[in-house]
Amino acid sequence: MKLLVKTFHGLEGVLSDELKELGARNVVPQKRAVSFEGDKELLYRANLHLRTALRILAPVLSFRARNENELYEKIFDYDWSRHLDNSKTFAIDSVVFGNVFKHSKYVALKTKDAIADQFRKRTGARPSVNVEEPDVNINVHVSGDRITVSLDSSGESLHRRGYRDGRHKAPLNEVLAAGMLKIAGWSPEIPLFDPMCGSGTILLEAAMAARKMPPAWYREKFSFMSWPDYDDSLWQKIRREAGEKIESPRVNIVGADISMQAIDIAKQASLEFRLNREIKLSKGAFEKQEPPFKAGMIIMNPPYGERLKKDNIIEFYRTIGNVLKHRFTGFDAWIISSNFQAMKNIGLKPSEKYTLYNGPLESKFWKFKLYEGTMKIKPQRITNR
Numbered sequence: 411m412k413l414l415v416k417t418f419h420g421l422e423g424v425l426s427d428e429l430k431e432l433g434a435r436n437v438v439p440q441k442r443a444v445s446f447e448g449d450k451e452l453l454y455r456a457n458l459h460l461r462t463a464l465r466i467l468a469p470v471l472s473f474r475a476r477n478e479n480e481l482y483e484k485i486f487d488y489d490w491s492r493h494l495d496n497s498k499t500f501a502i503d504s505v506v507f508g509n510v511f512k513h514s515k516y517v518a519l520k521t522k523d524a525i526a527d528q529f530r531k532r533t534g535a536r537p538s539v540n541v542e543e544p545d546v547n548i549n550v551h552v553s554g555d556r557i558t559v560s561l562d563s564s565g566e567s568l569h570r571r572g573y574r575d576g577r578h579k580a581p582l583n584e585v586l587a588a589g590m591l592k593i594a595g596w597s598p599e600i601p602l603f604d605p606m607c608g609s610g611t612i613l614l615e616a617a618m619a620a621r622k623m624p625p626a627w628y629r630e631k632f633s634f635m636s637w638p639d640y641d642d643s644l645w646q647k648i649r650r651e652a653g654e655k656i657e658s659p660r661v662n663i664v665g666a667d668i669s670m671q672a673i674d675i676a677k678q679a680s681l682e683f684r685l686n687r688e689i690k691l692s693k694g695a696f697e698k699q700e701p702p703f704k705a706g707m708i709i710m711n712p713p714y715g716e717r718l719k720k721d722n723i724i725e726f727y728r729t730i731g732n733v734l735k736h737r738f739t740g741f742d743a744w745i746i747s748s749n750f751q752a753m754k755n756i757g758l759k760p761s762e763k764y765t766l767y768n769g770p771l772e773s774k775f776w777k778f779k780l781y782e783g784t785m786k787i788k789p790q791r792i793t794n795r
């Protein structure tokens with residue numbers, strides 16, 4: 411069957427690599443998504459193992475429609491008893507591009523009506539809508555007059571690993587952090603340092619990857635479990651196999667933050683996910699930071715400056731550049747920030763540049779190779795600007 415994995419802009423390449431490693435066929439990167447072919451087993455595996463996926467859709471119906479009535483008719487004519495019955499709840503999620511349809515909420519409403527009316531006509535009753543925790547999630551994608559209706563196999567977005575407690579004000583999205591580690595080429599043999607770790611997302615994603623712990627290891631519910639063809643013994647087999655592969659390697663994953671509250675949040679998350687042996691955390695200001703090892707990789711996400719005056723944030727990024735240059739020789743440093751002006755003031759020449767999105771926030775992800783004379787280095791590879 412043909413499947414589609416949604417992700418963030420800029421992560422299509424690393425997501426394609428992940429899919430190929432899982433054995434997916436016909437892997438084709440698209441805009442903020444990757445399509446592939448696979449069977450039910452691969453669909454389950456993908457939901458458990460993909461670190462850079464937001465959700466996995468299984469298209470069931472595609473057609474052209476020029477208005478809401480045509481959309482209603484086509485959806486009414488499809489046999490929804492293949493996926494739903496009156497004992498199950500459902501919800502519609504819709505996205506609209508182009509100018510044939512204007513309102514995504516109206517598209518969702520028409521879809522809901524068509525499905526409910528079909529059941530009512532056939533059985534005299536209808537499945538209920540539950541927007542919070544539906545059994546069956548239906549996704550409608552509209553691009554001009556092309557409509558694709560899919561079942562969402564994941565349900566709640568896959569970025570919700572379960573270690574976030576919501577206390578940190580500006581955390582990175584988990585999927586983005588996992589993608590950054592992959593783009594940076596980090597592997598468990600490389601010592602990793604995040605000197606402004608906040609709630610520890612980069613460190614937690616690295617430690618999970620190092621242990622070969624699937625990102626959805628602690629998640630109990632996926633939407634595919636409510637499908638009529640759900641195969642629990644297949645799912646249990648996939649989980650068992652994944653569990654047998656979890657390791658406890660020796661790794662050097664270190665985080666620091668100026669805020670004790672942030673360190674507490676990161677510690678709590680690492681304890682909850684049993685990653686506290688892998689991740690070392692301490693309170694400290696980056697300006698006074700000594701390297702925790704001789705060489706390795708830094709990945710950091712400094713404040714964007716919402717709470718600082720413009721001049722102060724520029725000065726702060728300048729200081730980051732100076733500290734990196736003078737104290738972290740031998741490291742590869744990767745910085746993500748949505749403050750482009752501040753990024754330019756780091757004062758070091760990036761050797762690689764990426765544009766990524768932290769949710770809706772466009773961000774720059776730049777690499778700096780730190781060795782004597784870093785300032786004079788010419789850009790080597792500029793990708794995906």
Ligand SMILES: C[S@@+](CC[C@H](N)C(=O)[O-])C[C@H]1O[C@@H](n2cnc3c(N)ncnc32)[C@H](O)[C@@H]1O
Nearest residue numbers: 581582606607608609611668669695696711713
């Ligand atoms: C954007 S947040 C990082 C969020 C983190 N990546 C996460 O996923 O939770 C920036 C962090 O930098 C920390 N910070 C600010 N100034 C600092 C400094 N001078 N030294 C170390 N940490 C600092 C803040 O306390 C904050 O937790």
